[in-house]
Amino acid sequence: MSAFIIAAPRSGSGKTTVTLGVVAALARRGLRVRAVKSGPDYIDPAFHAAASGRAGLNLDSFAMAPELVDALAGDAAREVDLVIIEAAMGLFDGISGEPGRSGAAADLAARLNLPVVLVLDISGQSQSAAAVVRGFASHDPGVRIAGVVLNKVASERHRLQASEAIAAIGIPVVGAIPRDGTVTLPERHLGLVQAAEHPALAEHFGRLAGLAQAHIDLDALVALGAPLPARDGVPVPLPPPGQRIALASDVAFSFAYPHVLEGWRRAGAEIVPFSPLANEAPRPDCDACWLPGGYPELHAGRLAAAERFREGVRAFAARGGMVHGECGGFMVLGEALEDADGQTHEMLGLLGHATSFHKRRLNLGYRRAVTLAASGIGPAGLALRGHEFHYASVTEPGDDAPLVALSDGQGKPMGEAGGRRGPVSGAFFHLIATE
Known part of the structure; x- marks a missing residue:
């Protein structure tokens, strides 16, 4: 059993599209995948659950004590082959204060010793993408950028320019997704329209899975994962209000x-x-x-x-x-x-x-x-x-x-x-x- 985090430099880079596509594609292969959301979010975990066939989960380094994070992460690893954690906002985005409890996905990467796959929207740039990756890779020695998925790639030439520049700094590019407006999910004032309200969710997951299969090296992506030991005995996060x-x-x-x-x-x-x-x-x-x-x-x-x-x-x-x-x-x-x-x-x-x-x-x-x-x-x-x-x-x-x-x-x-x-x-x- 292994795990990794899918993150990005900022919101809107395509993390959810990549996460859902990878989860749906791996589930098609017969892998038992558990998808997890970093931070306070109700909507994405419902999509994760629908794509994976397993209950959604949140891990939050600010709101959950470190021991609860450990226990919930370990419990998520039971009886599955892979845990994929989707970050919120940018990888290092959180609040200042107590170290390790900022709410950023980087806290989870450091505490759980998990590699990060960076989704990079390269629209409007090419070789400069390598400088972004270099900055993220060196920003915190406790956070390891293990791979990159390029998003919104305009052409084969565009892909090669960015991929070769990133490969030169020693970080593999495991996917390159072309621009595709058909995979965008509808939104409203609190985020995505809920999974239960989506009129054709199975068809949408089919398109996302096809996109991931065609443009991401899924074997190489899975191989980036690190062990996440399964464990039992999760503390009760909140006292129940009744019997x-x-x-x-x-x-x-x-x-x-x-x-x-x-x-x-x-x-x-x-x-x-x-x-x-x-x-x-x-x-x-x-x-x-x-x-x-x-x-x-x-x-x-x-x-x-x-x-x-x-x-x-x-x-x-x-x-x-x-x-x-x-x-x-x-x-x-x-x-x-x-x-x-x-x-x-x-x-x-x-x-x-x-x-x-x-x-x-x-x-x-x-x-x-x-x-x-x-x-x-x-x-x-x-x-x-x-x-x-x-x-x-x-x-x-x-x-x-x-x-x-x-x-x-x-x-x-x-x-x-x-x-x-x-x-x-x-x-x-x-x-x-x-x-």
């Missing part, structure tokens, strides 16, 4: 981290999915209800009309059942949600705030939080790490008690955040792990 957890799960509520859900199961909890968009309510024999993030702003009208869902969650909370909402789930717990067209829709009203996607404001970054009182996310004083990524704004703050004291990734205080009322709580903050 039987009703989990909202559809295209409006899809942002639940696989490692969190699996950790709840390891702790003995049962997870019972239900679909708010199908007008389903949480099962009454559950003792906790979790509304994850997603895209409720795109489905606000349907959610407002889903009476069985709305009355079911309200009755659940009235019986004392714990209800927690993250990001989009937090928006739905409020009094109202204004959609992109400026139309306001009544939400659950279990917390007093109102939110708007019409009045957009980007909130993005790693977060630290400490709970101010016992709630569905844990006891008072629990230190947590996670992130925010949303465009919605709070238009009416309400008067609920705050849920957490929030700081940015470097520990700078951001004030109190979220809300709690009885057994109901919520915040824009996405949870990844305890400190």
Whole structure:
């Protein structure tokens, strides 16, 4: 069993295209591949899972303690032939602060001793690509650039010029992918359109696999991998909110981290999915209800009309059942949600705030939080790490008690955040792990 990291100098270089193509092509060969995403991302792991046939996973050097990273990486290696980790943004992009906990994929490369395959968009350059590779190869002695895949190659001459220059510095070029607009995935405001919404995903993976087979030396790529020892015994990243957890799960509520859900199961909890968009309510024999993030702003009208869902969650909370909402789930717990067209829709009203996607404001970054009182996310004083990524704004703050004291990734205080009322709580903050 071996592993490597697919990274790039910056976002938009083609990492996801290359990763999905390689995963799909190797799966066609019969290899058991596990694809992993570096950093906080809900959308790419769903594509990884669809391409590989195995559950997605995130590894995050900022939000996860080093021991948790080791354990999750080792667990990902069980019963597979290859683990491929796709980086986020540029290889060294993260936050400054504690060494090895920046959130950059380079942290994972150094800690897990894994080689990096650099995807290089060479549009607008040729031999200069070698200088970029040289810089990345020498930037951190703990991070090894083992190979390069060229992307957006214009011609055979273009490929030769860049390949020969890079080969001269002793790093092999294992692939060269031509410009091809047909393999681009559709996007929206939080990234790619979700895998579950893609109209012809199998056909798309077929095109990507064909591209990888034709333009990447897959044998040479796999040979670059380094051992990643399999291991058992993964710590529980977050305490489960209950013994039987009703989990909202559809295209409006899809942002639940696989490692969190699996950790709840390891702790003995049962997870019972239900679909708010199908007008389903949480099962009454559950003792906790979790509304994850997603895209409720795109489905606000349907959610407002889903009476069985709305009355079911309200009755659940009235019986004392714990209800927690993250990001989009937090928006739905409020009094109202204004959609992109400026139309306001009544939400659950279990917390007093109102939110708007019409009045957009980007909130993005790693977060630290400490709970101010016992709630569905844990006891008072629990230190947590996670992130925010949303465009919605709070238009009416309400008067609920705050849920957490929030700081940015470097520990700078951001004030109190979220809300709690009885057994109901919520915040824009996405949870990844305890400190």
